[in-house]
Amino acid sequence: MSEAAVRDRPLSAIGFARPAPLLIACLVACAAIGGAAAFGSIGLETWAWTCAALAALAVFDVLALRRTPTPEVRRLLPDALAIGVEREVQLEFAPGEHRRTFDVHDLHPGAWESEGLPRRIVLNPGTVASVGYKLRPTARGAFEFEGVQMRLRSPLRLWRQSRVAGPPHAVRVFPNFVPLTRFALLSADQASRLVGAHLKRRRGQGTDFEQLREYRVGDSLRQIDWKATARAKKLISREYEDEKNQQIVLMLDTGRRMLARDGALGHFDQALDASLVVAYLALRQGDGVALHASGGDRRWVPSQRGAASIDVLLRAAYDLQPRAEATDYLAAATELSLLQRRRALVLWVTNVRDEDSEDLLAAARMLQKRHLVAIASLREQALDDIMASSAPNPEDAVLAGATARYLAERAQAHEALRRHHITVLDVTSAQLPAALVQQYLSVKRDGLL
Template sequence: MRPTPASMLLLVAWAAVGALALAGVAPMAAWWWTAAGLAALAGLDAVLLRLQPTPTVERRLPEALPVGHGREVELQLASPRRQRLDVFDLHPAGWPAEGLPRRVRLVPGQAAVLRYRIDAAARGLAEFAGTQLRMASPLRLWTQSRVVGSPRHVRVYPDFAPLARLALLSAEQASRVVGAHVRRRRGEGTDFQQMREYRVGDSLRRIDWKATARARKLVSREYQEERNQQVLLVVDTGRRMLASEGGLSHFDHALNAALVVSWLGLRQGDAVGLMAGGGASRWVPPRRGTGALDALLRASYDLQPEAVATDYLALAGELARRQPRRALVMLVTNVRDEDSEELLAAVRLLQRRHLVCVASLREQVLDATLDVREVADLDAAVTLGATAHYLRQRAAAHDTLRQHGVLTLDVTPADLPAALVERYLAVKRDGLL
């Protein structure tokens, strides 16, 4: 319980009476009577405040939130007495919020509705500890803070908002929205898709003569890439993925891109799984169907990279043990020159059974450093030279992987979703798996 400015004004008035008494203008008894009256008034007001009923608060918000997106939270407050109070919801620390704190007047028999917007700043299990109410006494001499409501836990998932938008599109349209350059080969593939009218350029072997006789016009069979294959997204959770760009860590960029590829793979009829290793580990075996994406989201929402070195050989050994069937393994990491030998050994181990693609994240600041047109001083020259040397070493490590038949991507986090989708579709189109 804290005094208000009104209490301070009463103390000033009491002090003024005391000054008058010392000056002989007023009797000393007036000062004592004033002190007794103010103390009784303040005490009564404090007792009345403590006897005030605590309003009830009901919070409404989704069970799950996407990271980096604003959502509306609704608070409903009710009280059996007329009250005026300040409301602050105890949302997770570090989450930007708009519309708090708020002053609310409660009327008996009516629920007051308060809405505010909040941005989920980080993935994981977040806690809303309760709602803090600052209540004023009837005479406004005191305020008291009370925390009401039970704690509420909310799961903050990777950004699934793009997946919701892509769900309204076909697989090919979604690929183009992501930014992948899709090249189609008409009539290729091994799985039958549909019958359609003959087009100039169709192979004569694709013509269905029975259907042609019934329709009295040329009808071709159209095939699609083979379905029911397996795709495994492997995301590094080691120290290489702690770098941050655009408000998200490289790991978050990698996870978001993996979810986009997973969604597309499921739409293509493939089984999709997820493996995380290097720091925190997680395993979701490949599966098909609409529930597969939910399983990936639930398994990955609380994953975070750790400041440890990634053991690529151990990761490859674990993957080989868990995944006996041939699959497209897409490893997202940040390849450095000092890791090239161990990474190559791990990839060669996986290549005995799987088709391996390594996506190496490149920091955008490296490209920006090389784009500098003028070198003003020695420090800038050293920075430019060191960056160019580092990128040459990095390119050499990538070339070594390519020489051993490893599909290798060198991309910035912003370009990662399109690059992974494009490579996945190319593998399907060319029948590499």
């Protein structure tokens, strides 16, 4: 970078020169000499020449620092990251004409976890210097690295100056889609077992013809193909597979109910991850998947098909965030009814509270007129921990009693929904992926769509 480029950078990128510890020590020594001169130990002329020499050196050194070019730097980092996944970031510094030593700190988003910063760099002529550090994104969305901050030292080590080099670097943080790759070579049954879903295998109960095979004990008479039986002179049964080309709508609450946290990730992050697991399995099964978000952030992604469409859902949902706003369940149901005209399985992820039960019930019944509705009600893990622990003192006993009452009211709200034939999944965020997958595959096996 040229000297003109350094001068033309905004003030926020080039800080003021500050005295280094060596200059401060020299000033203290000069003050001590002045004290000695005041008491006549040394001559005033000696002290004056000492101060003048120090001032001349300081001015020369700060001017030399100002003329020193800022090292050129390049950051090696993908433009797409996954939340909670540690990545290695490399900073490469172009060689200059002289040996340089400076401290470096990368201006990554402040809330992210990093390890290995700041670092001291020794930049030799003709040699590219590189330094790596570990970075873990802690939130989804669009972010920007403001640059690389360097603390340069003047030639005589009397001054230090902070500079920011490198252009801004925009990155997007997606949900952690790496677990989805575990399902790439697995069948729906194998993938469902991998996430903890438990389904009984029922042969021949689908609606799409798959193959003919020899009759097995337990096959229904309706499965027997009599023409094939006559040709083969033995009983031949038709085997069916689950119907394809069905519709799934993932309905996510982005309101204040989803701001709760269990562990490192919030409820909404875990709900989004679980929804993507179901979406990936459904797309591989040949079904269409749509996504609807309401409450805080609002988003609609029309039905997608094909396993590659998971990328469309990831890009559309990566920056969704819950907000401290009340969710209007009736408005969300009305909007979805207008957007999704074809019958679908609606998997609605929220956190049901007693005070919301009437609005949620009305919204679910509205959707029931055309769709099959299942509501996943997220339960905070802390509630289970309180109920499982003992109460050694009165304060813990009061807390356990209040928790038991809250859970009872919550169960009543769930029961009110079930009385109207609405499926309710009362699960923690850790149980959610298995519960959603199991519900989806159960509906397909039973032919309810």
